[in-house]
Amino acid sequence: MPVKSRRVQGSTSDPLSLFTTPSESETPEERELRLQQEEEAQQISSAIDEELNRQRKAPKPVKILLLGQSESGKSTTLKNFQLMHTPKTFGRERASWKAVIYLNIVRAFHLIMDTMDRIQRNDYWLEEGEVLKDLPRLTADHLKIKRRLSPLLHVEQSLSNQFCSLKEVAVNSTTQWKESFGRLVKGIQFDSSPGYQDKNDPDDPSHLLHACCEDMIWLWNDSIVREMLYRLKLNMEDHARYFLDSLERITAPQYLPTDGMSSPSMSPSWHLCLTLGPDDILRARLKTLGVSEHQFRVDTGAGIAKDWRIYDVGGHRSQRYALSFKAAGSDVYVPFLFIFIIAAWVPFFDDMDVIIFLAPISAFDQMLEEDPKLNRLMDSFQLWSALVSNELLSHTNIILFLNKFDIFQAKIEAGIPLVNYVTSYRDRPNTVESTSEYLQRKFAALMKSNSKLPRVFYSHFTTVTQILKDTKSTKYVLSNCTYPLRL
Numbered sequence: 407m408p409v410k411s412r413r414v415q416g417s418t419s420d421p422l423s424l425f426t427t428p429s430e431s432e433t434p435e436e437r438e439l440r441l442q443q444e445e446e447a448q449q450i451s452s453a454i455d456e457e458l459n460r461q462r463k464a465p466k467p468v469k470i471l472l473l474g475q476s477e478s479g480k481s482t483t484l485k486n487f488q489l490m491h492t493p494k495t496f497g498r499e500r501a502s503w504k505a506v507i508y509l510n511i512v513r514a515f516h517l518i519m520d521t522m523d524r525i526q527r528n529d530y531w532l533e534e535g536e537v538l539k540d541l542p543r544l545t546a547d548h549l550k551i552k553r554r555l556s557p558l559l560h561v562e563q564s565l566s567n568q569f570c571s572l573k574e575v576a577v578n579s580t581t582q583w584k585e586s587f588g589r590l591v592k593g594i595q596f597d598s599s600p601g602y603q604d605k606n607d608p609d610d611p612s613h614l615l616h617a618c619c620e621d622m623i624w625l626w627n628d629s630i631v632r633e634m635l636y637r638l639k640l641n642m643e644d645h646a647r648y649f650l651d652s653l654e655r656i657t658a659p660q661y662l663p664t665d666g667m668s669s670p671s672m673s674p675s676w677h678l679c680l681t682l683g684p685d686d687i688l689r690a691r692l693k694t695l696g697v698s699e700h701q702f703r704v705d706t707g708a709g710i711a712k713d714w715r716i717y718d719v720g721g722h723r724s725q726r727y728a729l730s731f732k733a734a735g736s737d738v739y740v741p742f743l744f745i746f747i748i749a750a751w752v753p754f755f756d757d758m759d760v761i762i763f764l765a766p767i768s769a770f771d772q773m774l775e776e777d778p779k780l781n782r783l784m785d786s787f788q789l790w791s792a793l794v795s796n797e798l799l800s801h802t803n804i805i806l807f808l809n810k811f812d813i814f815q816a817k818i819e820a821g822i823p824l825v826n827y828v829t830s831y832r833d834r835p836n837t838v839e840s841t842s843e844y845l846q847r848k849f850a851a852l853m854k855s856n857s858k859l860p861r862v863f864y865s866h867f868t869t870v871t872q873i874l875k876d877t878k879s880t881k882y883v884l885s886n887c888t889y890p891l892r893l
């Protein structure tokens with residue numbers, strides 16, 4: 407017989423009491439169940455309160471933003487952070503970079519083959535309209551090999567199609583592209599086992615690259631082709647030169663991209679990956695679309711870990727415009743004056759702790775892809791000036807990376823005169839030391855003259871593709887890039 411519980415009269419003005427007051431006919435079992443449920447609900451509620459309190463008290467994450475023109479090395483810097491702070495995940499995803507590297511290679515050959523076509527048709531003109539004279543002549547062997555390599559263009563198409571419909575291969579997510587390429591290149595797996603080829607799948611581009619290896623090596627090392635590229639100022643440094651110099655290794659059937667940390671002891675078939683060897687992943691080029699956020703838990707010493715959020719932004723002009731539209735809340739094309747573009751970036755990033763601005767100083771003799779009339783170094787000067795002059799960022803720490811120092815050094819040592827591109831350099835000596843210091847001073851002067859408030863100039867010469875070999879400088883800077891916060 408049910409024991410009647412005493413009904414507690416709820417206030418009619420409190421609608422909640424209608425639901426919380428037990429019914430008069432509640433049985434002891436129902437009562438026990440109710441009390442149990444109430445206790446569980448109470449526990450959940452306390453846990454939520456505790457978590458909210460913990461979050462309120464938890465130290466705020468350190469936010470770091472990477473900025474700079476396209477190909478300045480932002481995503482490569484990010485890869486370095488991943489290598490330092492999440493090496494296991496980075497290692498596991500090595501295989502997925504294989505397709506990107508293949509794409510870098512086939513695109514480089516596409517460029518070489520297009521250039522051969524134009525030489526053959528005699529239609530190569532310099533920017534100023536001057537006809538190039540005495541260009542090297544291609545032989546029947548060149549043409550035969552070029553014909554044999556033409557299937558590479560189809561591979562490029564299918565690799566690009568896997569990504570997106572854009573002509574430019576780009577990413578706006580850290581994982582989606584890896585999965586989409588995984589469907590095409592069978593060697594892509596999300597574990598660290600060595601790459602493999604699916605012998606039964608004729609569409610796997612690994613087969614074609616392997617089959618074309620000898621012809622590719624021949625063409626890339628041919629003196630006439632090299633002269634042609636040199637005369638036409640096609641800087642292969644920016645077109646996968648690193649991979650073209652390692653074609654035999656990269657087109658081998660068991661190839662798996664190296665991350666510079668690979669150890670041969672991990673697997674007997676890792677003989678293709680050298681210990682602290684080539685850093686294929688750091689060299690793989692993938693243009694960034696939009697903005698991506700990456701989280702790291704960083705050990706700051708003495709057992710104290712901090713959360714870092716790193717933001718990687720696409721530096722291509724179209725990406726700078728895209729962000730400025732967003733900032734303006736408009737989808738109508740507005741031809742923002744270049745100098746205001748950075749102002750449009752700012753509302754997204756005014757709460758950053760540190761901004762790392764990358765200026766690829768090696769590009770002093772190159773033009774911007776998006777605007778062939780604008781020198782790339784001048785573009786960096788303009789972006790830098792706009793950044794440091796922005797009032798919303800006047801209290802943000804900005805660190806300047808004078809990046810691609812390895813290429814800069816090679817160019818200066820090869821005798822390319824800085825004064826031809828930076829006329830204010832005048833008759834100073836064209837040595838690596840003098841030219842690099844001059845550029846550093848130039849950036850410092852731009853900061854001084856453009857900043858609304860006095861600010862400290864932090865700057866470093868970096869080669870972000872070589873941090874594993876370059877233990878002293880770039881690696882140290884990246885490990886300590888929050889140092890302005892501690893000063």
Ligand SMILES: Nc1nc2c(ncn2[C@@H]2O[C@H](COP(=O)(O)OP(=O)(O)OP(=O)(O)O)[C@@H](O)[C@H]2O)c(=O)[nH]1
Pocket residue numbers: 474475476477478479480481482483688689690691692693694695719720721722809810811812813868869870871872
């Ligand atoms: N030799 C050399 N190559 C570098 C260096 N830094 C970056 N690179 C290479 O330059 C290319 C472009 O680097 P990314 O990091 O993709 O450039 P990004 O600034 O992210 O470019 P966007 O995504 O277009 O904005 C890649 O192939 C890198 O391997 C460097 O210090 N030295």
Ligand SMILES: [Mg+2]
Pocket residue numbers: 480481482692693694718719720721
């Ligand atoms: Mg990028």
